[in-house]
Amino acid sequence: MSSPSLEEFQANALGTSTKIEDVFDAFEFLDDWEERYSYIIDLGKALPNFPDAQRKEENYVHGCQSQVWLIDRYDEASDTLYFLIDSDAIIVKGLAAIVLATLNAKSPSEIHKMDVEAIFERIDLMRHISATRGNGLRSMLELVKKSAATRLT
Amino acid sequence: MSTQRSVSELRQDFKILDQEINGKPLIYFDSAASTQKPEQVVEAMRAYYYNDNANVHRGAHTLGDRATSGFEGARDKVVHFLNAASRKEIIWTKGTTEAMNLVANGLAPRLNKGDEIIVSRMEHHANIVPWQMLAERIGAVVKVLDVSENGDILVEQLDTLITAKTKILACTHVSNVLGTIIPIKEIVARAKANNVITVIDGAQATPHFKVDVQALDCDFYAFSAHKIFGPTGIGVLYGKEALLEEMPPYQGGGEMIERVSFEGTTFNQLPYKFEAGTPPISQAVGVGAALDYLNSADRKAMEAHEQALLTQAIELSKGIPGMRLIGESSNKVAVMSFLIEGLHPSDIGTLLDQQGIGIRTGHHCAMPLMEYLGVPGTARASFAFYNTAEEVERLFEALAKIQRMFT
Numbered sequence A: 001m002s003s004p005s006l007e008e009f010q011a012n013a014l015g016t017s018t019k020i021e022d023v024f025d026a027f028e029f030l031d032d033w034e035e036r037y038s039y040i041i042d043l044g045k046a047l048p049n050f051p052d053a054q055r056k057e058e059n060y061v062h063g064c065q066s067q068v069w070l071i072d073r074y075d076e077a078s079d080t081l082y083f084l085i086d087s088d089a090i091i092v093k094g095l096a097a098i099v100l101a102t103l104n105a106k107s108p109s110e111i112h113k114m115d116v117e118a119i120f121e122r123i124d125l126m127r128h129i130s131a132t133r134g135n136g137l138r139s140m141l142e143l144v145k146k147s148a149a150t151r152l153t
Numbered sequence B: 001m002s003t004q005r006s007v008s009e010l011r012q013d014f015k016i017l018d019q020e021i022n023g024k025p026l027i028y029f030d031s032a033a034s035t036q037k038p039e040q041v042v043e044a045m046r047a048y049y050y051n052d053n054a055n056v057h058r059g060a061h062t063l064g065d066r067a068t069s070g071f072e073g074a075r076d077k078v079v080h081f082l083n084a085a086s087r088k089e090i091i092w093t094k095g096t097t098e099a100m101n102l103v104a105n106g107l108a109p110r111l112n113k114g115d116e117i118i119v120s121r122m123e124h125h126a127n128i129v130p131w132q133m134l135a136e137r138i139g140a141v142v143k144v145l146d147v148s149e150n151g152d153i154l155v156e157q158l159d160t161l162i163t164a165k166t167k168i169l170a171c172t173h174v175s176n177v178l179g180t181i182i183p184i185k186e187i188v189a190r191a192k193a194n195n196v197i198t199v200i201d202g203a204q205a206t207p208h209f210k211v212d213v214q215a216l217d218c219d220f221y222a223f224s225a226h227k228i229f230g231p232t233g234i235g236v237l238y239g240k241e242a243l244l245e246e247m248p249p250y251q252g253g254g255e256m257i258e259r260v261s262f263e264g265t266t267f268n269q270l271p272y273k274f275e276a277g278t279p280p281i282s283q284a285v286g287v288g289a290a291l292d293y294l295n296s297a298d299r300k301a302m303e304a305h306e307q308a309l310l311t312q313a314i315e316l317s318k319g320i321p322g323m324r325l326i327g328e329s330s331n332k333v334a335v336m337s338f339l340i341e342g343l344h345p346s347d348i349g350t351l352l353d354q355q356g357i358g359i360r361t362g363h364h365c366a367m368p369l370m371e372y373l374g375v376p377g378t379a380r381a382s383f384a385f386y387n388t389a390e391e392v393e394r395l396f397e398a399l400a401k402i403q404r405m406f407t
C-alpha cells in the first residue's frame, strides 16, 4: 500500500490553521468536566480521516487500551514534519487532536524543543499522560518526539 | 456467640470507600481486579510489624516464635477456608499466577512429547501462558475447551476433547470477564474418569462463595489474597499431597531444603519444599485476618446481597439503549461486562472516572476470549458486598449521561 501523499498530510488543519492556542481559548470557557470532555469528544469526531490502508501493524501504537495508529511524513524541502493519528476510541482521538494541534506541521527542532508537559498541564490533561492510564497519550507523544529526534540536523 | 453484623454494617470497615474522586463520592466497581481491605486486615498487618516482626522458622527467640505462629496459623486458616485435607497441601505463593507457574513446572516430568493439555477458552492469561510455555518445552499440545454464546463452558465437549494423550485440564472456577460460575465438580469428574489432572483457577470464585476442594475433588486449586479482601503479594496453591510430594521444587534456596552439601541437597518436606526464601510473613498474617473476617461474617447474606446488586444492574441495563451484556449465563457472580453501541470501553471508563466511578476496561487478560467474542475489549463493573444498590443506580445514571454526551 502506498503511503498517503504529502497533500493529504498537509490537508490536516490541526497544527496549521487550528493551533494549540485555539484549544487553550476554548478550554477557558469550559468549566466542568462534562463541557471539557464534550469538547474533547467534538475534537475527536473532527479528527481528519486516517487512510484505512495505514491501519496496520507497523503503524500501530502499542501499550494503549484502545487501538491507536500513527503515521508521519517529513517534507525535506520545507523542513516540516507531518503526522496523522487515529484511534477507535473517541476520547483518544480527541487527545490525538490536541497532540496534533500542538506538534503537527512543525520543524523537527521545534518539536524537539517543545515543552509538551507544560502545555498539557495548562489544560489539565497531565493526568492523562501518566503511563498507567494506558490511553495512548504518552505513547503518541513519545512517537512524535522520536520521529522528530531522528530528523534533527 | 456474638451476633453477626449485617452486610450494610460491614461497609464501615472499608474506610477507603469514604472519599471523593473528581469531586464525587467514590464508587468502587473494580473488585474483580482487586478488592478493598477491611481495617481488620490492615490493623493485623500493622500489629504484626509493631509487635511481632521477625523471620520465621529459625530465630531462637520470642519474636521469631510469634512471627512463625502468625504465619503458620494463617496457613491453618487457609486449610479450613478451602477444606483441604492437611496443611501440607497449602503452599504460599505470590498469587494465582505464580501458583499456576509452579504447577506447570511441577507437572513437567509427567508429560511426554505429543501429550495434551486442555485449557478453556475463557481463561485468564495466568492459566493459559504457563501451559503454553510447558507445552513448548515438552513438545506437548494445548487444546481448547470451548465456550457457548451466553458464556458457559461446553462441558459435553470434553467427551471428544479428552483422549488417551490428555494429561492435564486447566479451567477457571469463575470467569473474570463473564462472571460465569463453571460446574467444576462435573468437569473434574469427567477428567478424573480419564486420569486427567485438574488445575482450577479460583481467583474469581473465592471472593464470592465458599469453596470446598475435597468436594470438588480437583487436584490443584489456586487463588490470590488481594481478591479476597487480603493483601497483595501473596496467594495460595492447594494441591493434593501425593501430587505435591511427587513434584520437583519450583525454586531453590533457603527454607525449602532439609540439608545442603556440595555432594547433594535434600529437600524439605511439604509444604516448605515449595517455599524457597523468606516468605511473605506480614502478608500471610493479613490473609489470616481476611479469612477471620469472612468467617465471622454471614457469607450467605453477602452472596445474596451481591446477587441482588447484579440482578438490579441487569434490570437497569435494559434502560440504556444499545447496551449489550457480555456473559449472560444463568449462573453468575456479580460481574457485569458490557458494551454500549457507539462507545469505546475506554471512553466509558474515562468518563465514569470523571463521575467518581471506577470500573475496568480492556481485554481483562483474556485475549483469546475477546477474540472469540469478536470484541476488542469490554467495560466491566464488578460488585462486592460493600457496594450498595444506590451505587448501582448511580452507575446507570452516569452511563445515561455519557450516552447523552456522545449524541
Ligand SMILES: Cc1ncc(COP(=O)(O)O)c(C=O)c1O
Pocket: B032, B033, B094, B095, B096, B097, B098, B124, B126, B127, B172, B174, B175, B176, B201, B203, B204, B224, B235, B365
Ligand atoms: C481468573 C483469574 N485468574 C488469575 C488471575 C491472576 O491473579 P494474580 O494477578 O493475582 O496472580 C486473575 C486476576 O486478575 C483472575 O481474574
